[in-house]
Amino acid sequence: MVLSxxxxxxxxxxxxxxxxSLLQEREELPENTTMYDFVLKVIxxxxxxxxxxxxxxxxxxxxxxxxxx
Numbered sequence: 001m002v003l004s005x006x007x008x009x010x011x012x013x014x015x016x017x018x019x020x021s022l023l024q025e026r027e028e029l030p031e032n033t034t035m036y037d038f039v040l041k042v043i044x045x046x047x048x049x050x051x052x053x054x055x056x057x058x059x060x061x062x063x064x065x066x067x068x069x
Contacts, residue, residue, distance in 0.1 A: 009043065009050040013059045016042040035060070 003011070016039040023029045029038070036056060043051055 005047045005050050009047045009055070010059055012043055012047070013039055013051075013056055014063060017056075017060055017063055 017035060019042070020029070020035050020038040023038075036053065039056055040051075
């Protein structure tokens with residue numbers, strides 16, 4: 001099975017959020033780096049057209065709620 005671009009970007013966003021959280025915990029992020037800035041840097045160019053702030057928020061909300069239950 002081949003992943004669609006939408007599925008790929010959700011996976012990359014989720015991974016970016018996880019890495020951001022780890023680096024934030026370790027205090028290893030540059031000053032004033034937001035989750036959005038970090039995620040934008042890790043998205044491959046070939047699927048960036050699928051990216052939106054709303055999608056980042058939706059993935060973040062899902063990951064947060066999945067971990068808290």
